[in-house]
Amino acid sequence: MAITGLGPHGERASAPERVLLLPEDMARARASGFRVAIVLHTTASDWAKQQLSGIVGTLGNCGVAVIEVVDCAFTPEVQIEALDRLISEAPDAIISLPVANSKVAAAHARVAAAGIRLVLLDNAPTGLLPGKDYISLVSADNFGLGKIAAEGLSPHVPHGAEVGVLGYDADFFATNEREIAFVKWMQVNRPDLNLRVQRFSTLADAGPATRALLGAHPDLAGLFVVWDTPAIAAIEALHALDRRIPMVTADLGHDAAIALAAHEPLVAIAAQQPFRQGETAASIVVSTLLDRLPPAWIALPGLAVTSANVVECFQTVWRMPAPREVLQKLSLVRATT
Amino acid sequence: MASVEADIRPRRKGRPSVSETAAPSLVDILNLVRTGRATTRQEIERQSELGRAVVADRLGTLGELGLVDESELGAATGGRAPRLVRFAADRGRILVATLDQTALGVGIADLAGSLLMEHHEATELTQPAPALAERLVTLFRWILERQANPPLYGISISVPGAVPDGGEVLFQRATPAVLPSWESFPLVETLVAAFDAPVWLRSSVETMTMGELHAGAGDGHRTMLFVKVGKRIGAGLASNGELFRGAQGAVGLIGSVPVTAGGQSGTLEAMAGSDHIAQEGRLAAERGLSPALADHLRRGSPVTALEVAHAAQMGDAAAIDILSQSGRLIGQVVATLANMLNPELIVLSGSIAQTNDILLASTREAIYGACHPLVSRDLRVIRSQMGSSSGLVGAAIVAAEGLFAPSLLRDWIMAGRPQAHPLFQQLKARIADRSPFEENAVRPPDM
Numbered sequence: 186m187a188i189t190g191l192g193p194h195g196e197r198a199s200a201p202e203r204v205l206l207l208p209e210d211m212a213r214a215r216a217s218g219f220r221v222a223i224v225l226h227t228t229a230s231d232w233a234k235q236q237l238s239g240i241v242g243t244l245g246n247c248g249v250a251v252i253e254v255v256d257c258a259f260t261p262e263v264q265i266e267a268l269d270r271l272i273s274e275a276p277d278a279i280i281s282l283p284v285a286n287s288k289v290a291a292a293h294a295r296v297a298a299a300g301i302r303l304v305l306l307d308n309a310p311t312g313l314l315p316g317k318d319y320i321s322l323v324s325a326d327n328f329g330l331g332k333i334a335a336e337g338l339s340p341h342v343p344h345g346a347e348v349g350v351l352g353y354d355a356d357f358f359a360t361n362e363r364e365i366a367f368v369k370w371m372q373v374n375r376p377d378l379n380l381r382v383q384r385f386s387t388l389a390d391a392g393p394a395t396r397a398l399l400g401a402h403p404d405l406a407g408l409f410v411v412w413d414t415p416a417i418a419a420i421e422a423l424h425a426l427d428r429r430i431p432m433v434t435a436d437l438g439h440d441a442a443i444a445l446a447a448h449e450p451l452v453a454i455a456a457q458q459p460f461r462q463g464e465t466a467a468s469i470v471v472s473t474l475l476d477r478l479p480p481a482w483i484a485l486p487g488l489a490v491t492s493a494n495v496v497e498c499f500q501t502v503w504r505m506p507a508p509r510e511v512l513q514k515l516s517l518v519r520a521t522t
Numbered sequence: 523m524a525s526v527e528a529d530i531r532p533r534r535k536g537r538p539s540v541s542e543t544a545a546p547s548l549v550d551i552l553n554l555v556r557t558g559r560a561t562t563r564q565e566i567e568r569q570s571e572l573g574r575a576v577v578a579d580r581l582g583t584l585g586e587l588g589l590v591d592e593s594e595l596g597a598a599t600g601g602r603a604p605r606l607v608r609f610a611a612d613r614g615r616i617l618v619a620t621l622d623q624t625a626l627g628v629g630i631a632d633l634a635g636s637l638l639m640e641h642h643e644a645t646e647l648t649q650p651a652p653a654l655a656e657r658l659v660t661l662f663r664w665i666l667e668r669q670a671n672p673p674l675y676g677i678s679i680s681v682p683g684a685v686p687d688g689g690e691v692l693f694q695r696a697t698p699a700v701l702p703s704w705e706s707f708p709l710v711e712t713l714v715a716a717f718d719a720p721v722w723l724r725s726s727v728e729t730m731t732m733g734e735l736h737a738g739a740g741d742g743h744r745t746m747l748f749v750k751v752g753k754r755i756g757a758g759l760a761s762n763g764e765l766f767r768g769a770q771g772a773v774g775l776i777g778s779v780p781v782t783a784g785g786q787s788g789t790l791e792a793m794a795g796s797d798h799i800a801q802e803g804r805l806a807a808e809r810g811l812s813p814a815l816a817d818h819l820r821r822g823s824p825v826t827a828l829e830v831a832h833a834a835q836m837g838d839a840a841a842i843d844i845l846s847q848s849g850r851l852i853g854q855v856v857a858t859l860a861n862m863l864n865p866e867l868i869v870l871s872g873s874i875a876q877t878n879d880i881l882l883a884s885t886r887e888a889i890y891g892a893c894h895p896l897v898s899r900d901l902r903v904i905r906s907q908m909g910s911s912s913g914l915v916g917a918a919i920v921a922a923e924g925l926f927a928p929s930l931l932r933d934w935i936m937a938g939r940p941q942a943h944p945l946f947q948q949l950k951a952r953i954a955d956r957s958p959f960e961e962n963a964v965r966p967p968d969m
Contacts, residue, residue: 189644193642195627478828
């Protein structure tokens with residue numbers, strides 16, 4: 186599937202195959218004894234766990250030692266402290282997911298200045314430049330995810346209807362791109378629809394934001410939420426209001442998969458591939474440590490998931506069987522009594 | 523232009539009003555602070571040669587206008603610590619955009635030109651101008667929704683061709699004919715009507731030159747030659763800290779200079795640009811002359827100029843030859859410019875120049891070899907420190923420098939916002955008065 190978005194500085198996307206490791210690359214890496222540290226926004230979510238296992242497994246295949254995995258708990262101060270501490274450990278490379286934009290930019294710049302190769306996940310703080318401040322960024326094609334979501338919702342909303350967009354009120358590359366792409370696709374392909382945008386600034390605010398959106402526009406006939414956790418909160422808020430409208434979101438989380446299998450209220454999901462993203466990040470690290478030049482931005486295409494393919498997509502994304510509730514909803518197993 | 527100024531300035535009789543006498547010193551003081559030449563009241567007094575009371579009064583005014591901030595203390599050098607006078611870059615915002623053949627980039631910056639947010643998306647420049655302009659307006663609106671405060675001071679756009687506006691430094695007062703397909707579309711008027719802020723247009727090489735001069739390798743230099751090497755090859759000149767724009771705004775189109783190498787003749791772009799490098803690389807891979815590029819083909823990836831650059835960096839002999847040849851040709855042309863202009867610094871930009879030492883080395887060799895000893899004595903030839911954001915950053919700098927240029931600033935500073943400038947008011951009135959008949963005649967009459 187083609188990548189539709191551009192990178193944080195307008196880079197053209199490169200495919201993960203660009204950092205394909207050949208057996209001779211792995212042999213060279215094994216002989217070199219590299220050390221790598223990983224700094225994540227959290228290690229608690231399924232998404233983070235999958236990504237981490239992709240990174241650690243691939244590095245293991247190449248004989249690269251992971252010396253530390255830091256859980257920043259979404260806190261910029263923790264990330265800054267961790268990066269500064271890791272710089273003194275002098276690993277060969279650091280893989281980091283910046284938890285904020287300008288707040289953590291300087292700490293990330295210090296990593297490159299110390300001669301440590303920096304590979305970024307998901308977003309690049311404004312002002313950091315590839316080649317100078319970091320080697321490469323790996324992310325989902327977030328623009329593509331927004332587009333997939335729009336395509337998935339469109340057949341479910343009648344002509345001339347109002348459609349809600351529940352966006353994230355923070356300057357985050359990933360969520361910005363999804364929102365811009367969703368709105369753009371609708372404006373180009375469904376000019377008959379009226380889009381109503383509301384934003385939430387914290388997860389706890391997602392439910393109230395949904396109620397505010399419905400209060401201001403009671404006739405909403407569709408809703409896009411920028412990722413699955415707030416989407417679940419929005420579903421609960423709608424349930425409490427006794428409203429049923431078709432919804433789409435990004436990321437195939439556990440609860441979202443169940444709601445999608447029921448085909449109500451979720452009708453489509455644009456899914457990221459965290460395990461593959463982790464594998465790709467590790468391949469970039471090995472490539473750069475072997476002095477090959479990785480592209481500035483590698484993007485992984487999103488998967489368009491509906492109730493028809495939710496089981497196999499769940500397996501692709503999470504490398505585990507779909508939840509029992511999903512299988513039951515699709516009559517693939519007998520319902521428990 | 524002269525007649526316009528005569529129109530907007532009533533004849534002065536008798537004693538000048540306070541605003542007229544204060545404006546020049548406000549402009550001087552603000553620019554001393556903004557450019558970092560003075561950071562305390564004492565330094566302002568020394569540099570501006572104004573008395574203590576006048577400086578205190580003007581700083582009071584600038585503080586009320588929100589343009590300077592005196593809340594921080596500096597380091598004491600014996601006695602009380604001086605109060606620092608800083609430019610309040612957060613007082614306003616500048617919307618910026620870069621339009622090139624295949625992509626549209628947008629962002630927002632503070633008044634010092636620092637980018638706060640950016641977004642890029644694929645687009646086709648060949649699509650109808652109204653559709654592209656509508657997309658630009660939509661994205662600008664989206665950014666303003668997210669960053670509503672502080673108020674908008676200006677809009678600056680980097681376009682793929684020269685901006686033939688007679689080398690204007692003021693904001694655009696009509697849409698110049700930048701691209702053939704845009705000739706009949708009032709881009710500037712559309713943006714002014716939508717956002718109520720002055721608009722600057724500059725070529726992409728011009729904005730990148732400004733970005734590099736202020737935020738990249740040129741920081742602290744006054745005379746810099748900037749050379750962008752890609753599919754197209756172009757140059758920009760910063761002279762005495764300012765962008766040199768020539769008679770028509772068409773400076774640095776060096777890609778069309780004819781060159782000769784290996785018995786072949788062609789333009790510099792065709793003989794040394796990235797298309798040529800990629801083509802030579804593919805030939806070398808297919809003929810088995812380059813093991814590194816052949817390995818690349820084996821991995822199933824196309825050979826682009828970047829791959830050739832990287833193979834050269836890894837020591838592949840054929841790739842080194844290709845890049846050395848390009849570098850020599852570029853260096854020969856740039857040396858001629860350097861002999862004429864005597865720059866302090868020559869910056870090579872573009873992804874090949876920035877990821878590769880071979881092209882830089884051979885360009886350098888050709889420049890130093892062909893320059894007069896006086897010209898090359900302290901001349902440095904380096905690669906860009908900015909990468910692809912330099913267009914957006916440079917666009918922001920163009921607007922910031924324009925907004926605070928004394929010739930423009932003196933006519934809005936007393937009002938505290940650039941929208942109060944009489945020429946801008948006049949432009950808005952003209953847009954508002956535009957009859958349906960005139961709407962189709964896109965380029966308003968010359969002033």
